[in-house]
Amino acid sequence: MGLPQNIVIVEDEVITQRYLQDILMNNQVNVSGCFDNASDTLEALKTIHCDMILMDINIKGSMDGIQLARKILETYTFPIVFITAHNDDATLEELLELAPYGFISKPFSSKDILATLKIAYKRYLIHSEVSKVKTNEEPTDIVINKYYTYSQNVSVLYYDGQAIKLNKKQDQLIEILSKNINHTVGYDTLISYLWNDDTVADSTLRTLVYSVRKLLPDLPIISHSKVGYSLQSLQ
Structure with a gap:
């Protein structure tokens, strides 16, 4: 590039x-x-x-x-x-x-x-x-599974109707994965979006993903070896 x-x-x-x-x-x-x-x-x-x-x-x-x-x-x-x-x-x-x-x-x-x-x-x-969005559509709630829903209107993840409190980087990670539900988001894209810095190590991203998984063990964040991560809708 x-x-x-x-x-x-x-x-x-x-x-x-x-x-x-x-x-x-x-x-x-x-x-x-x-x-x-x-x-x-x-x-x-x-x-x-x-x-x-x-x-x-x-x-x-x-x-x-x-x-x-x-x-x-x-x-x-x-x-x-x-x-x-x-x-x-x-x-x-x-x-x-x-x-x-x-x-x-x-x-x-x-x-x-x-x-x-x-x-x-x-x-x-x-x-x-x-950041591409469909300008002719209103933001909708993204249903991840029977427990989790992500609201695009307020950028909040809900568990069984209750808002989940996350830190800023965790929020941003959930946001980009939710907006690309069922699609793999590459390491470079995630690092650039989260830190706006090419010098951040992959291990920093892994640590962030680990923190979310530890907090929300039943949230279906999938690892794709040497590629990236995805959030899978299990419906």
């Missing part, structure tokens, strides 16, 4: 803009546009092709890169990778609120750019696949 076809660069330093353009163009990526401020970026996104945005935090104008990203995400689902010269806790915390697909610290090399963009785009494609 490679790089996106069309990338928009938002960067107010001309030299950095040109450096990024050279890196991308040398790797057969189309630079749809280069902008140094929020208003030009927002206007251009209405008409140009964009698969990903490479966003510097410090740009010209009253709106910085983080504020611009928030504005963009109100309308679009473009994955955004941030460029920052600031690694302080306050900046990182503000970035993490946006659940970015990646960020790059200045100074950077072409290898840093390409590796980060490839990982970010892979995460985006996996997340997009997992």
